[in-house]
Amino acid sequence: MSDAAPTLPNFRSDNVAPVSPEILRAIAEANRGPAAAYGDDDYSRLLNARFSELFETAVTVFPVSTGTAANALSLASCARPYGAIYCHEEAHIHTAEGGATEAFTGGAKLVAMSGRNFRIEPSSLRKALGGAAWGVRNRSQPDAVSITQASEYGTIYPLVEIAEIGAIAHDRNLSLHMDGARFANALARLGCSPADMTWRAGVDILSFGATKNGAMSADAIVVFDQDLVESLSYRLRRAGQTSSKMRFASAQLLAYVEDRLYLRLAAKANAAAARLGAGLAALPDVQLIAPVEANLVFINLPAFAINRLAASGLQFARRGQDVIRFVARFDSTEQEADEVIALVRRAIAGS
Amino acid sequence: MSDAAPTLPNFRSDNVAPVSPEILRAIAEANRGPAAAYGDDDYSRLLNARFSELFETAVTVFPVSTGTAANALSLASCARPYGAIYCHEEAHIHTAEGGATEAFTGGAKLVAMSGRNFRIEPSSLRKALGGAAWGVRNRSQPDAVSITQASEYGTIYPLVEIAEIGAIAHDRNLSLHMDGARFANALARLGCSPADMTWRAGVDILSFGATKNGAMSADAIVVFDQDLVESLSYRLRRAGQTSSKMRFASAQLLAYVEDRLYLRLAAKANAAAARLGAGLAALPDVQLIAPVEANLVFINLPAFAINRLAASGLQFARRGQDVIRFVARFDSTEQEADEVIALVRRAIAGS
Amino acid sequence: MSDAAPTLPNFRSDNVAPVSPEILRAIAEANRGPAAAYGDDDYSRLLNARFSELFETAVTVFPVSTGTAANALSLASCARPYGAIYCHEEAHIHTAEGGATEAFTGGAKLVAMSGRNFRIEPSSLRKALGGAAWGVRNRSQPDAVSITQASEYGTIYPLVEIAEIGAIAHDRNLSLHMDGARFANALARLGCSPADMTWRAGVDILSFGATKNGAMSADAIVVFDQDLVESLSYRLRRAGQTSSKMRFASAQLLAYVEDRLYLRLAAKANAAAARLGAGLAALPDVQLIAPVEANLVFINLPAFAINRLAASGLQFARRGQDVIRFVARFDSTEQEADEVIALVRRAIAGS
Amino acid sequence: MSDAAPTLPNFRSDNVAPVSPEILRAIAEANRGPAAAYGDDDYSRLLNARFSELFETAVTVFPVSTGTAANALSLASCARPYGAIYCHEEAHIHTAEGGATEAFTGGAKLVAMSGRNFRIEPSSLRKALGGAAWGVRNRSQPDAVSITQASEYGTIYPLVEIAEIGAIAHDRNLSLHMDGARFANALARLGCSPADMTWRAGVDILSFGATKNGAMSADAIVVFDQDLVESLSYRLRRAGQTSSKMRFASAQLLAYVEDRLYLRLAAKANAAAARLGAGLAALPDVQLIAPVEANLVFINLPAFAINRLAASGLQFARRGQDVIRFVARFDSTEQEADEVIALVRRAIAGS
Structure with missing residues (x-):
């Protein structure tokens, strides 16, 4: 068995992680x-x-x-x-x-x-x-x-x-x-x-x-x-x-x-989050809610873009009308971070 | 790492069992x-x-x-x-x-x-x-x-x-x-x-x-x-x-x-307990406290025999002055049961 | 026995009231x-x-x-x-x-x-x-x-x-x-x-x-x-x-x-509070914290005036740096309310 | 207002007592x-x-x-x-x-x-x-x-x-x-x-x-x-x-x-209970459940007698099939104790 949507990265929570x-x-x-x-x-x-x-x-x-x-x-x-x-x-x-x-x-x-x-x-x-x-x-x-x-x-x-x-x-x-x-x-x-x-x-x-x-x-x-x-x-x-x-x-x-081990795992999660945060912050209409210092990225995003993003199948957490959260994990990759940035860019652009 | 006393059976509790x-x-x-x-x-x-x-x-x-x-x-x-x-x-x-x-x-x-x-x-x-x-x-x-x-x-x-x-x-x-x-x-x-x-x-x-x-x-x-x-x-x-x-x-x-699986595992534990119970009940100075119907065996044993048994390194649980408990597990064997019976016999005999 | 300061009115709380x-x-x-x-x-x-x-x-x-x-x-x-x-x-x-x-x-x-x-x-x-x-x-x-x-x-x-x-x-x-x-x-x-x-x-x-x-x-x-x-x-x-x-x-x-009876008692307390509230509101440097609708009067008062008022022996409750509370009771009188107003006026004036 | 049954003594509980x-x-x-x-x-x-x-x-x-x-x-x-x-x-x-x-x-x-x-x-x-x-x-x-x-x-x-x-x-x-x-x-x-x-x-x-x-x-x-x-x-x-x-x-x-005062009040209750206990103990078919040392009297009484006693209007507490409790209070009297004794005697006798 495995959870659905295998092709899209999952940034919903660090609780979705597997075991190292x-x-x-x-x-x-x-x-x-x-x-x-x-x-x-x-x-x-x-x-x-x-x-x-x-x-x-x-x-x-x-x-x-x-x-x-x-x-x-x-x-x-x-x-x-x-x-x-x-x-x-x-x-x-x-x-x-x-x-x-x-x-x-x-x-x-x-x-x-x-x-x-x-x-x-x-x-x-x-x-x-x-x-x-x-x-x-x-x-x-x-x-x-x-x-x-x-x-x-x-x-x-x-x-x-x-x-x-x-x-x-x-x-x-x-x-x-x-x-x-x-x-x-x-x-x-x-x-x-x-x-x-x-x-x-x-x-x-x-x-x-x-x-x-x-x-x-x-x-x-x-x-x-x-x-x-x-x-x-x-x-x-x-x-x-x-x-x-x-x-x-x-x-x-x-x-x-x-x-x-714990520091090595955490460093990987932090790195993915840092890349994701930097990439998202550079997008139009995106504001970081808080500085990205660990493995969490909170952003403001217009509701229409959030809805599009959700429709794409990307896993993230909604935290209010126009706030969403991404969580990077020890098994998150830079490539996944880049995928998310691209998806958010597309959601904003409406393409 | 492993716990001590590798040569003697451990009938202390089913909580000491490994994972199947x-x-x-x-x-x-x-x-x-x-x-x-x-x-x-x-x-x-x-x-x-x-x-x-x-x-x-x-x-x-x-x-x-x-x-x-x-x-x-x-x-x-x-x-x-x-x-x-x-x-x-x-x-x-x-x-x-x-x-x-x-x-x-x-x-x-x-x-x-x-x-x-x-x-x-x-x-x-x-x-x-x-x-x-x-x-x-x-x-x-x-x-x-x-x-x-x-x-x-x-x-x-x-x-x-x-x-x-x-x-x-x-x-x-x-x-x-x-x-x-x-x-x-x-x-x-x-x-x-x-x-x-x-x-x-x-x-x-x-x-x-x-x-x-x-x-x-x-x-x-x-x-x-x-x-x-x-x-x-x-x-x-x-x-x-x-x-x-x-x-x-x-x-x-x-x-x-x-x-x-759960029934197969339990049946093995029950069988070991049944053999142990029957063997112990046949010993002089041993009384079963309760019929052996699952994987637990409680017996009365004179305090001196309990002390000797404990000194032997056998793992069991003391439940009062002259009462002890043996617990069989899914990984307990008939041979282990027989070993325990022999040890108890020796503890009683003082040999 | 009786509590001290018999000559000054007590507006500390309705819990100090006697029984009707x-x-x-x-x-x-x-x-x-x-x-x-x-x-x-x-x-x-x-x-x-x-x-x-x-x-x-x-x-x-x-x-x-x-x-x-x-x-x-x-x-x-x-x-x-x-x-x-x-x-x-x-x-x-x-x-x-x-x-x-x-x-x-x-x-x-x-x-x-x-x-x-x-x-x-x-x-x-x-x-x-x-x-x-x-x-x-x-x-x-x-x-x-x-x-x-x-x-x-x-x-x-x-x-x-x-x-x-x-x-x-x-x-x-x-x-x-x-x-x-x-x-x-x-x-x-x-x-x-x-x-x-x-x-x-x-x-x-x-x-x-x-x-x-x-x-x-x-x-x-x-x-x-x-x-x-x-x-x-x-x-x-x-x-x-x-x-x-x-x-x-x-x-x-x-x-x-x-x-x-309960309404008659409450009406007396309310009336004393209303009189007190109106009198205090008319003083310089006094602001009501809330409209006086029942038997409680909260006012802003400069700290120096609060200290003077406390020193006078008047019983009231302090509710912060520059906030005090007066509570009228069923046994409070209009004359007592007037006394309090006079005391507050004097505390402000520093006389 | 007053509770009913004014003519019979109330030995139900010391909680029924008035205030001294x-x-x-x-x-x-x-x-x-x-x-x-x-x-x-x-x-x-x-x-x-x-x-x-x-x-x-x-x-x-x-x-x-x-x-x-x-x-x-x-x-x-x-x-x-x-x-x-x-x-x-x-x-x-x-x-x-x-x-x-x-x-x-x-x-x-x-x-x-x-x-x-x-x-x-x-x-x-x-x-x-x-x-x-x-x-x-x-x-x-x-x-x-x-x-x-x-x-x-x-x-x-x-x-x-x-x-x-x-x-x-x-x-x-x-x-x-x-x-x-x-x-x-x-x-x-x-x-x-x-x-x-x-x-x-x-x-x-x-x-x-x-x-x-x-x-x-x-x-x-x-x-x-x-x-x-x-x-x-x-x-x-x-x-x-x-x-x-x-x-x-x-x-x-x-x-x-x-x-x-508390000792004087208690002494009266104790005295009434002592008299009641002694009188009851002397009756046939009555056993004291416990020595009467304070103001409580517990007795064994045949169920038929308890039922008769209850029907009489006497206030007492039932504490099981054939056990009842009497409680004397500071305002209980020796005369009341005697009345109860008489009532119990009658209940037993069936007269």
């Missing part, structure tokens, strides 16, 4: 005889050590089956039921996870903030926290900040900005969570170390995405603040997020970071 | 280019059709990542926050899922009942429901019954008993949930059709286990009562249980039921 | 010998009948101990855990109830909207619902609209506007909840019937406030949509909101509506 | 002009001081509107969502509060234990905790023990037994909660100090009942372990349990303990 061959191979290799369940196997026990090396500090890693679970359970370990979590108004946790964070926290409140280029601005955060009703019993109490790196629109927080947000959060005893559904794409772009983009900048807990970038069914929560570990470990099991045959998730995650 | 080759192959085959996400792919769309054939009625199937998620979310679709769910006192949902059902239902109450051979007895259920405080505002209201087939101790409800429980439940407008973590083992033993063991006997919603019996990371919820579908579909997404690359879970489930 | 003599008398009269508990007493049984007359339709009334409980439990009976509730961004349920609605609904999302004069605008609501992701599994599903009458800033929805909001909500199968913490103040101002301001305009469930307007410890939920009653009745008990000696709450509520 | 004159007077006295809301008034500020004297240690007191709220919110401050709370199988929190504890804790599990005379036995608790799966991620983790003093059947824990339970709990870092719905009845019987029956015996948090024993609408949570205070204070507000006009609840509680 390296990761599929790792799964097959892990399939040797019996192995202890629920994380007591050799692969899972390696995870903490391997990720601690990668992040240059002692971390605890929990494989989970989806990014939604990673985000909501991370935040549930940081926020009290009467707590508030500050995020951008376009944050996935706020707009596209069906209320998972509210559910797993027991009803904490997401405080959504606007911010240029789809990022929280440190000054806005400082102002919001300054105006919060600390200690007032009928007001939700600030407990956490969540930023998405790369953001839902493919923009990237500079390290200095993460650090500033981290400092503001920690000044007030808030935890800083990073939704890293596209962690590798951001890291590949910034060229810094995983440590620099996370705990050194103040991140306490990370949703470490792998599925969008070549894994099959494995994301992870990476915990830097070890005080969060115990509560989280119970919450995961209770949420049905502790895999019995965990070796297969762990093997995916180990392969994903082995030899910088 | 057929299912691993199906995963690899599903890995062809892009495919729609979140269940819109070809594999996932086939699921409902294929399982509807299998169950001889229209069903809706939702892949999930764990049995805990399958159970708790199934029950959350049946029970109100102020509802009560009747189960056996040894039910996995009550004793070993970290309160997942309480969490996902919003605090429903599990009413645990005793019952011979680790099964709910229809007469006890009838009595319990007869004595319930229907409509009384300060009492939890009966909403669902959950039975485990095969049970946590490897015993099996006869069809007539399921049907009686189903009739009692439906008489009172309760839903009947089946925890089928070992569904295939029960079905293989009974030799009946999936329909006979479920909806024809009154089951409204089923946790369809596959992971313990050869799948990698795929269990499923099979819904017979279509009124439960809508609420469930939102709850799954909100629980982080809707896989983005769902084709890989769906491919596992399709391969699992293809050509009766 | 009529209501205190009713409590004393209800105190005759034993009476059935949990609402089976004569007073409580009268409630439904008496309020059904008052509202000219069959209603079910549940006494509760606070307005927060009334709001959150009303909304919990309308909204699913994965539901969304539309309200004004200044709605009390969103800003000042500690997340009660999130807690009791099991994590539903409040969608806060801006709107002129602190009221939801029908056009904004229509647009918001038009743009909602109906049926999309990772988006909160619209379940209810909540309006506050009179609003948190003392403005009042005209009947035609409630009706328009009600029509929009019902078109989409949403419930319409009214937070009537100051229901009587709104009704007194509009001069219409309770029926006109509620179910005839589409209200399905009402938080009927009494405590702010002369009762001691009794608000109520008035249910027009009888489909909401059963779930609500269980949720109330489970929330610890079903009073054992309910006769005393019911007696308060009966006295409150007897001979239009 | 002293407490009604205190309410009226508190009704003088404006007073700060939400607990900043003079009465509420006195509460902590007055109760700290009473309990001979620094306590924090929170008035609540019902005993259910007191219990569930107390336990929510002690138990994590994945926690377990140990209680007697007849505990009100387990059998008669509609799942309030499960709701407010976010789904903690009540572990119900049998125990002679409706009390938890220290040895059983020790055994249960010894067998708990500490630290195992799929098992609810022991967080609290809840005992009811006097118990739901009117029996009373001796001080030494509370202390033993407290020691067992604290050894394991569990909190000890006391459901004191009938605290005064127990205290009056034991003749000890409030301190002796609570924190000196290890109680960390107390549901201090007043409503059943003469108050109108005021129970309280008394916190000994000050670490529980902050979380509790937010949870109360979020639960709609923080009264705006709190002075009226506080005035009730102050009057209740003034001059040992």
Whole structure:
């Protein structure tokens, strides 16, 4: 079986990607005889050590089956039921996870903030926290900040900005969570170390995405603040997020970071997106909604052109009346990017 | 890498099993280019059709990542926050899922009942429901019954008993949930059709286990009562249980039921357990705790013998001072069963 | 005992009010010998009948101990855990109830909207619902609209506007909840019937406030949509909101509506506020934040004047850098209003 | 208005009691002009001081509107969502509060234990905790023990037994909660100090009942372990349990303990129950279900006699096929007790 429209490129989402061959191979290799369940196997026990090396500090890693679970359970370990979590108004946790964070926290409140280029601005955060009703019993109490790196629109927080947000959060005893559904794409772009983009900048807990970038069914929560570990470990099991045959998730995650595979995959996706973004921006009637810094390209396009484009069979995502999104993947090619540019040009021209 | 003790058989749990080759192959085959996400792919769309054939009625199937998620979310679709769910006192949902059902239902109450051979007895259920405080505002209201087939101790409800429980439940407008973590083992033993063991006997919603019996990371919820579908579909997404690359879970489930693979795998596990059970029962100082009807063998053994057995390096599960559990898997062999019997004999004899 | 500053008027909140003599008398009269508990007493049984007359339709009334409980439990009976509730961004349920609605609904999302004069605008609501992701599994599903009458800033929805909001909500199968913490103040101002301001305009469930307007410890939920009653009745008990000696709450509520007492009390509060608002608006450097339509007066005042006013010992509420709130009560007098005006004048003048 | 059957005594429940004159007077006295809301008034500020004297240690007191709220919110401050709370199988929190504890804790599990005379036995608790799966991620983790003093059947824990339970709990870092719905009845019987029956015996948090024993609408949570205070204070507000006009609840509680009123009221109830119990026990065919140590009398009575008794118009509570309950109140008299004895004698005799 295979999905339709084989001749046209698919830029709908990074969730449509296949699994990278390296990761599929790792799964097959892990399939040797019996192995202890629920994380007591050799692969899972390696995870903490391997990720601690990668992040240059002692971390605890929990494989989970989806990014939604990673985000909501991370935040549930940081926020009290009467707590508030500050995020951008376009944050996935706020707009596209069906209320998972509210559910797993027991009803904490997401405080959504606007911010240029789809990022929280440190000054806005400082102002919001300054105006919060600390200690007032009928007001939700600030407990956490969540930023998405790369953001839902493919923009990237500079390290200095993460650090500033981290400092503001920690000044007030808030935890800083990073939704890293596209962690590798951001890291590949910034060229810094995983440590620099996370705990050194103040991140306490990370949703470490792998599925969008070549894994099959494995994301992870990476915990830097070890005080969060115990509560989280119970919450995961209770949420049905502790895999019995965990070796297969762990093997995916180990392969994903082995030899910088994750960065190589992300770099390919970023490159395709960069080419696509540049090509589209050069077209008449096209405006980029946000700078293309990772693997996402959002553009304004007249509705008639969007309709024509959709009719062509090209796979992309509509994000409003005259906004569309293209997502490049590790298996996207420059040739595919060029095809899309040509299709958009034709859709505008009406030919 | 591989887990230790290669020379001794491992009867600790069916969660230590590898993935069956057929299912691993199906995963690899599903890995062809892009495919729609979140269940819109070809594999996932086939699921409902294929399982509807299998169950001889229209069903809706939702892949999930764990049995805990399958159970708790199934029950959350049946029970109100102020509802009560009747189960056996040894039910996995009550004793070993970290309160997942309480969490996902919003605090429903599990009413645990005793019952011979680790099964709910229809007469006890009838009595319990007869004595319930229907409509009384300060009492939890009966909403669902959950039975485990095969049970946590490897015993099996006869069809007539399921049907009686189903009739009692439906008489009172309760839903009947089946925890089928070992569904295939029960079905293989009974030799009946999936329909006979479920909806024809009154089951409204089923946790369809596959992971313990050869799948990698795929269990499923099979819904017979279509009124439960809508609420469930939102709850799954909100629980982080809707896989983005769902084709890989769906491919596992399709391969699992293809050509009766699931029954063939289960039959092998059952056969090994049967041989093990018979051999152990013949030993002095050994009593079976429950009849061996599926792939689980529970025995009483003097503590000194348990300690010796553990020291031998044999993998099994301790379940109390003088109770241990052996679990046979699809990849367990008769020779392994015989090895275990010999080891137990030696542990008792002290040689 | 008595609170300090006896010589200066207290316009801090209507929660500082005493109990009206009529209501205190009713409590004393209800105190005759034993009476059935949990609402089976004569007073409580009268409630439904008496309020059904008052509202000219069959209603079910549940006494509760606070307005927060009334709001959150009303909304919990309308909204699913994965539901969304539309309200004004200044709605009390969103800003000042500690997340009660999130807690009791099991994590539903409040969608806060801006709107002129602190009221939801029908056009904004229509647009918001038009743009909602109906049926999309990772988006909160619209379940209810909540309006506050009179609003948190003392403005009042005209009947035609409630009706328009009600029509929009019902078109989409949403419930319409009214937070009537100051229901009587709104009704007194509009001069219409309770029926006109509620179910005839589409209200399905009402938080009927009494405590702010002369009762001691009794608000109520008035249910027009009888489909909401059963779930609500269980949720109330489970929330610890079903009073054992309910006769005393019911007696308060009966006295409150007897001979239009509630309207007479509210009219006095409104009159004091109107006088205060007019007097303040005439002062230099004072701007009304919202038209004074009920018993609340919000003004802009330079910070230095606010500080002076606070130093004078006058009781009012600060609502930002240069915004303060005065609340008139049933026991506020025109003379007190004049005193406040004089104090503000002096604070501005610096004398 | 008044409830029917004026000529026959009402022993149905202590919830049918009127308010004691002293407490009604205190309410009226508190009704003088404006007073700060939400607990900043003079009465509420006195509460902590007055109760700290009473309990001979620094306590924090929170008035609540019902005993259910007191219990569930107390336990929510002690138990994590994945926690377990140990209680007697007849505990009100387990059998008669509609799942309030499960709701407010976010789904903690009540572990119900049998125990002679409706009390938890220290040895059983020790055994249960010894067998708990500490630290195992799929098992609810022991967080609290809840005992009811006097118990739901009117029996009373001796001080030494509370202390033993407290020691067992604290050894394991569990909190000890006391459901004191009938605290005064127990205290009056034991003749000890409030301190002796609570924190000196290890109680960390107390549901201090007043409503059943003469108050109108005021129970309280008394916190000994000050670490529980902050979380509790937010949870109360979020639960709609923080009264705006709190002075009226506080005035009730102050009057209740003034001059040992609560003990005098309880002593009257206990005396009536003692007389009733002794008289009934002397009748043929009557067995006491439990020793009469507080204000509750449970007896076995043949069903035919129960039916006759009900037909007589006497108010009592049926608790099973052949079990009934009588509850004496502060306003019950010895004469009423004698009347009941005579009625039961007649019901048995069939005359």
